[in-house]
Amino acid sequence: MVLAAPFLTVLLPLLGAAGAQEEDALGPAKVNVQNASYNKVPNTTRGYIADAKIGDEVTVLAYEGSFAKVKRADGTEAYIAKSALIPSEKYVKSPANEKDMGELKGQGYEAGRFDPETEASYKKEKGPEMEKAFQNVDLWEARQAWISQRGTLSKKMDEFRKGGKLAEYSNVK
Amino acid sequence: MTNRILVPILVAALAAAVGCSHPKLTESQEYYVGRGVAANAMFDSEGKYVGLYDKDQNLEEYVALVGLSVALESDRPETFKGYHFGVVNSPDINAFAAPGGFIFVTTGALKLMENEDELAGVLSHEIGHVNLRHPEDHANRAADQAGVMGILDTGGHLMSSALSILGRKSAADNLATLTKGFGSVLDGFTKELIVNGYGRESELAADALGVKVLCRPGVRYNPNALKDFISRLPKKDRGAWSTHPELEGRMQAIDDEIKKQGPAAATDSARTARFKAATAGLRGS
Numbered sequence: 202m203v204l205a206a207p208f209l210t211v212l213l214p215l216l217g218a219a220g221a222q223e224e225d226a227l228g229p230a231k232v233n234v235q236n237a238s239y240n241k242v243p244n245t246t247r248g249y250i251a252d253a254k255i256g257d258e259v260t261v262l263a264y265e266g267s268f269a270k271v272k273r274a275d276g277t278e279a280y281i282a283k284s285a286l287i288p289s290e291k292y293v294k295s296p297a298n299e300k301d302m303g304e305l306k307g308q309g310y311e312a313g314r315f316d317p318e319t320e321a322s323y324k325k326e327k328g329p330e331m332e333k334a335f336q337n338v339d340l341w342e343a344r345q346a347w348i349s350q351r352g353t354l355s356k357k358m359d360e361f362r363k364g365g366k367l368a369e370y371s372n373v374k
Numbered sequence: 375m376t377n378r379i380l381v382p383i384l385v386a387a388l389a390a391a392v393g394c395s396h397p398k399l400t401e402s403q404e405y406y407v408g409r410g411v412a413a414n415a416m417f418d419s420e421g422k423y424v425g426l427y428d429k430d431q432n433l434e435e436y437v438a439l440v441g442l443s444v445a446l447e448s449d450r451p452e453t454f455k456g457y458h459f460g461v462v463n464s465p466d467i468n469a470f471a472a473p474g475g476f477i478f479v480t481t482g483a484l485k486l487m488e489n490e491d492e493l494a495g496v497l498s499h500e501i502g503h504v505n506l507r508h509p510e511d512h513a514n515r516a517a518d519q520a521g522v523m524g525i526l527d528t529g530g531h532l533m534s535s536a537l538s539i540l541g542r543k544s545a546a547d548n549l550a551t552l553t554k555g556f557g558s559v560l561d562g563f564t565k566e567l568i569v570n571g572y573g574r575e576s577e578l579a580a581d582a583l584g585v586k587v588l589c590r591p592g593v594r595y596n597p598n599a600l601k602d603f604i605s606r607l608p609k610k611d612r613g614a615w616s617t618h619p620e621l622e623g624r625m626q627a628i629d630d631e632i633k634k635q636g637p638a639a640a641t642d643s644a645r646t647a648r649f650k651a652a653t654a655g656l657r658g659s
Contacts, residue, residue, distance in 0.1 A: 233401050236456040244592065245451045246442075267449045285452040293400050315399070315406040315556055322553040323410065323560075330423050334413035337425050341412075341460055344431060345438060348456050358446070361439045365490065365645040368443075371594035373639045 225264050226288055230271070232257040233287040238351035239279035243268035246358040249351055250279050258289065399473070399514055405454040407513045407559060408474030414564040415462060415470070415478055427461040427481050427656070434461055436652035440490060441477060441497040447592040448498075449583075450505045457504075459497070467611040470567055471500040473509040481656055487603060490649035491641045495600030498588050502580035505587075508572045516559040571613050578624065582631045589635035596641045597632045601625055 232253045241248030243265045259271035259281070268280045324332050348354060362368045399407065416425045428434065438459040445457045453475035462468075462480045469479040477500045479493070487493050503509060571577055581600070588597045604612075604625065615621040632638055 234452050234454045234456075237452045245446045267451065282450075282452040284450040287401075293402075315403045315410075315552065315559075317406075318549060319552045319556050320406055320409065322549050323556050326553060326557070330417075331413060333423060334416040334425070335409070337416055337428075338409055338412045341426055341428070341434075342455070342458060344428075344434065345458050348438065348442065348458070354442075358439070358442060361443060365443075365648065366642045367594050367645075368447075368592045371639050373594055373637050374591075 225283070227261045227263070229289040230259055230261050230269070230286040231289050231292040232259070232281070232285055233292060234285045236349040236351070237281060237285035239271075239273065239281055241279065243270075243280045245282060245351070246355045248280075249355045250277075252351055253281055253285060256292075259286070261286065399510060399517065401454040401474075404510050404513065405474040407556075407563070408472040408476040408509070410556065410560040411472035411509075411564050411567070412458075412460070412476045412478075414560050415472070415568065418464060424463045427463040430655045433484075433652050433656060434459070436648070437461055437479060437484075437493065437497075440493050441501070444494055444498045444587055444593055444595070445475070445477075445501045445504075447590050448501050448505050448587045453504070457501075467607060468568065469496045469500055470571070471503040471509050472563075472567070473513045475504050477501065477504070484653055484656055486606060487649070487653075488646075489599065489641055490645035491596040491599035492603040493649065494588060494593075494595040495584065495597065495603060498584035498595070499577075499580050499600065500584075501587065502583035503572060503576065505583055506576070506579055508576045508580070509567075512567065512572060513559060513563055516562045517555065519558075519562070574615075577613070578627055581624065581628050585628060585631040586635060589632070589638060594639040596639050597628075597635065598638060599641060601628050604628075 232255050235255050237253040238245060239250040239253055241250060257274070259269075259273055261269045261271050262278070263270045264283060265280070267283050269283050269286055270278060270280055271286075272278055320335070324335050347357070363370050366372070416423060418424050426434075438457075441457060441459040445451065455474065457475040457477060460476070460478045461484065462478050464480040465482040466480050467482045467486055469477070469483055471477050477497060479496060479500075483496065484493070487496070572580070584600065585597045587593060588595045588600070604615075604621070612621060615624050
């Protein structure tokens with residue numbers, strides 16, 4: 202009981218925070234996805250400035266639809282999708298990130314999530330056919346790596362819209 | 375001896391706290407569940423491996439470009455590792471979305487489609503599910519039912535560490551529990567998703583949001599194409615809308631949403647031409 206009380210004092214507020222509803226709060230936030238971009242306008246394929254890295258710290262200044270106007274660490278302002286951000290205090294290090302995984306292991310992290318380790322164990326348990334299916338998923342993700350290259354994606358999407366008379370190229374305004 | 379008393383108390387208290395706070399999978403966990411669903415989707419209903427239709431990579435890229443034209447203009451343009459669009463090698467007429475933005479359409483569905491706007495309509499419906507977090511909610515419920523929520527998310531990480539410190543549960547035990555839970559989530563999720571979809575209410579919500587995104591200035595596909603495709607579905611592939619009045623109700627709801635959006639774009643011949651070119655190999659096979 203002596204040991205349990207301090208543990209619970211520390212853990213319960215954290216658990217509550219993890220389950221709380223996310224709000225459109227202004228202030229400090231972190232990038233919570235691996236592929237996102239900073240843009241000059243509230244759009245992911247227009248006005249590309251730079252790739253956003255998971256764990257980047259920003260300050261949310263305002264929201265415009267599905268986008269947040271943020272101040273980046275270097276002081277410049279940009280737009281980023283709201284779905285790419287999480288309030289800093291709710292950011293959880295991702296085992297999918299090698300750097301974070303190293304830190305998590307340093308903190309005593311041991312197979313506590315659905316992560317590469319759980320996936321590897323699941324594949325092993327299910328056998329060669331499932332291994333093959335996951336290899337197919339890996340190949341598929343690798344084939345679509347172009348989607349994460351946001352600078353070139355912007356150009357590719359613009360050509361596609363133009364060729365198909367979509368968006369600004371549509372006759373419906 | 376002390377640990378034998380402390381550990382169950384600690385675990386019970388943490389599990390209760392996690393339950394009270396409605397834990398949910400993180401973006402990264404959703405991504406791994408999505409990958410698992412994707413792998414499971416490569417088996418047909420009899421458990422035979424069918425895989426993705428990857429012999430025509432131009433078709434896969436084309437489907438991804440159509441999907442991205444919609445997804446990147448939706449309310450949730452970013453997911454943990456971005457949207458992925460795959461063509462499943464199956465004669466069944468189906469499309470579905472897994473957690474993390476993994477979206478699939480079968481070769482059977484592509485063969486039934488007549489133009490790019492129909493493909494965009496179907497993908498927009500699936501992107502609607504992702505925007506509304508139906509796959510994630512479904513995965514969360516499946517994880518909850520599998521009894522693994524107590525060892526997931528922030529609480530899971532901390533509980534795992536706490537248990538290790540107390541010397542009660544080894545990393546191997548944790549991994550075995552997680553693996554079992556992961557398997558239960560994937561089995562339940564994949565079967566229900568592919569066969570039943572997300573339920574009538576969620577399907578209607580995905581229709582409505584899908585139409586809304588199709589009509590956005592940054593997209594401009596013909597939203598009526600979604601209706602055209604649905605009306606052509608064989609009765610056995612209509613899911614919850616197998617009877618005529620039920621199907622009429624769904625079509626009416628889509629119509630109502632289209633009217634709310636103002637002038638709709640027409641299906642464009644340039645788009646239809648590139649759809650026919652992209653799917654030519656499929657139709658010939």
